[in-house]
Amino acid sequence: MRMGVIDVGSNTVHLLVVDAFWGAHPIPASKHKVDLRLFDYMDEKGAISDEGSARLLGFVRECLDVAEDYGVEALMGFATSAIRESRNGDDILERIRKETGVELKVLPGADESRLTFLAARRWFGWSAGRLLLVDIGGGSLELASGLDEDPDVALSLPLGAGRITREHLAGDPPKPAQVKKVRKMIRAEIAKVMRDLNKVGVPDLYVGTSKTIRSLARLTGAAPSGEGIYTRRTLARDDLKEVLPQLAAMPQAKRAELPGVSATRSLQVLGGAMVVEAVMDLAGIEELVVCPWALREGVILQQLDLIPAP
Incomplete structure (x- = not known):
């Protein structure tokens, strides 16, 4: 079909x-x-x-x-x-x-998180063990963790890359004091839900989806998209910490010249990087493995499950 x-x-x-x-x-x-x-x-x-x-x-x-x-x-x-x-x-x-x-x-935020988790689970399979998913869009941040196809916890926070940029990071580039204030706010919001994630068990694999995470992975040395979706790509916390101050000091036009950062994403890549780095810090994630499947694939997979076997 x-x-x-x-x-x-x-x-x-x-x-x-x-x-x-x-x-x-x-x-x-x-x-x-x-x-x-x-x-x-x-x-x-x-x-x-x-x-x-x-x-x-x-x-x-x-x-x-x-x-x-x-x-x-x-x-x-x-x-x-x-x-x-x-x-x-x-x-x-x-x-x-x-x-x-x-x-x-x-889609309610929790369903968005749940369906993206389903896509990641199907991509990596059962052998990956317990997954913790990090997905950041323009308007929201989705976090989910679990062992099965339906996560034990599925959360959505109003910390999308576009929202953070639009509401909190005025200026090109924003002032250092402004960046510091936003960093504190982001971490406070994420810290509120860490207990919900931690109480369901220690993950075996940390997974990142979304264009923002793919861009950050490419920016920190991951293979370009031309090498295909089956190429393993990762985003390391130490690498992200290293590039964050550089992103914060750059105007939008300079960010657009970086590998993996398109002109349309150059404005919000700083906000996205700040959110992802905060999640990785607070959850103790050393490395995210990039998953090429995300919400759209999760919606399709859920629909496929409704088709009767031939």
Whole structure:
């Protein structure tokens, strides 16, 4: 079966098309995305503007055309923190449903964490033992830990790379005192949930997903994407600590010249690095192993589980 999933994230909106069959792993067939940055369209009252809503609607229509061109039989869609927190998110999704027929499901933060954990578990397999997952998006940070496919604990915190940058790291680059203040805030928020993670057992493998973590791994020496998804990539805490002061001192234009940091991610890579480094410090993580599968794959895998065996 050829399946498609529309992922309305805080930074980008993706369409992933895969060939998926019962008992087999999903094989990517096509990708289509736009850097929409929905939080940038949100006003002071927490509502997404008409322009932002129109751009999202237009992209969903594009996705329908792409899905038709690629012979997609089943199309799913979901939205994460930007729509979840928007005052008019339900109205936007209802308009999309009426005008396109596409029903985008709003994922609660815990479900976002749980489904990303499922993707990591399937990627690494049972032999990896207990996993601790770190996933950072534009609007939220997801943490999960467990031994089975459904984690024992699945958490979502409002510490996304885009959110931290937008709300707390003004300036290009931000002032050192500002960075110090944000560092303290991030660590205080993460420390509040460490007991929930620690009480379920000591992980055997620490896993990182998301574009931000892949970028940080590349920045600190991991193999480029051209070497394929099966190449092992890691992010070491000591390496991240070494590059953090450099990122904090750089203007956005200089960050965009670094390996693994795209122009669209250069603004928020500092905020993302600060969050990831704080998690690694507080959880005692020396190294994250990068997982190429994340939330979109988790949604597809969950759907595949509903298909009866032939």
